[in-house]
Amino acid sequence: MVFPIRPIALGLAALVFGALAFERARAGADHYYPPVTDAVTQQECGSCHMAFPPAMLPAASWRRMMGDLANHFGDDASLDAATAERITRYLVASAGDAGGHRYVGKMLRGVSADAAPLRITELPKWIREHDEVPRREWTSKEVGSKANCPACHVDADRGYFEDD
Ligand code: HEC
Ligand code: HEC
Structure with a gap:
């Protein structure tokens, strides 16, 4: 087995990326604050x-x-x-x-x-x-x-x- 390292690294990157995207979506965009509506x-x-x-x-x-x-x-x-x-x-x-x-x-x-x-x-x-x-x-x-x-x-x- 010569190449398992690469797929594992790629899988990990995808995981980390997915988690980040999820975290962002959940928190809402960091730059949006609902304006005054009253x-x-x-x-x-x-x-x-x-x-x-x-x-x-x-x-x-x-x-x-x-x-x-x-x-x-x-x-x-x-x-x-x-x-x-x-x-x-x-x-x-x-x-x-x-x-x-x-x-x-x-x-x-x-x-x-x-x-x-x-x-x-x-x-x-x-x-x-x-x-x-x-x-x-x-x-x-x-x-x-x-x-x-x-x-x-x-x-x-x-x-x-x-x-x-
Ligand atoms: C002199 C210009 C300037 C003024 C005045 C200013 N900001 Fe900013 N602000 C910036 C810049 C430039 C950034 C981006 C910093 C970066 O990306 O590292 C920023 C970033 C931010 C962020 C983060 C945005 C993000 O994408 O995460 C928020 C929230 C914010 N400002 C709110 C405010 C508020 C509220 C005020 C007034 C009370 C204010 N700023 C006044 C220049 C300004
Ligand atoms: C007569 C003018 C005036 C009115 C009306 C006024 N403000 Fe202010 N406010 C100021 C001044 C002057 C500052 C200080 C601005 C600075 O540091 O450049 C300030 C600052 C603020 C800040 C802090 C900004 C910072 O530095 O983060 C907040 C929050 C704020 N005002 C909320 C309010 C709210 C809520 C109302 C309505 C009830 C209000 N203001 C009405 C003059 C006013």
Whole structure:
């Protein structure tokens, strides 16, 4: 027997490939995050920056943020109580850990279950995905801030965050 090594190696490669493809399909494309579908949230949270996909943060983050809109990253983003309440309900229901089900493999990877981070751009996965972006890009005239996702992700409003 001279050639069993090759078929075995090929079989193994096929297995590994199949497992990877399966893992991807199950996790959903890494670059898709369902966009905001609630019109009020889109309007009130999409006027100063894009309305960020709710699945990028856990429910505790949205509750914390919505509880202090008067001090929102140096801006006053206050809303009347009924509107704030409605938006909070929507964001919490669509959060990355909605229904106790953590969106594994997505933005919450590496975020501890009791944390309530306020910035997507400070999450470990976000930082890792962007570690090859040259520092000067963030402060360039076209981008200006890490939070300006649509400057680089042209389909961000539709939920697609691939490299384009
Ligand atoms: C009056 C303007 C304004 C409104 C309205 C506003 N924001 Fe913001 N938001 C900001 C500013 C300014 C920042 C900081 C942006 C930066 O770092 O460049 C910010 C940052 C954020 C971030 C963090 C972005 C990051 O760095 O990951 C989130 C999340 C966020 N806002 C959610 C919301 C939500 C939810 C609403 C609606 C309730 C909202 N914002 C409404 C001004 C606003
Ligand atoms: C200066 C341009 C720039 C800005 C601004 C930017 N990104 Fe990115 N982003 C990139 C690049 C480039 C990549 C691809 C990195 C790679 O492929 O290694 C990337 C990758 C990603 C990925 C992973 C995509 C995948 O295929 O796995 C996600 C998710 C993402 N960005 C979300 C965001 C979000 C959310 C924001 C705003 C809060 C943002 N990005 C702001 C340039 C940017």
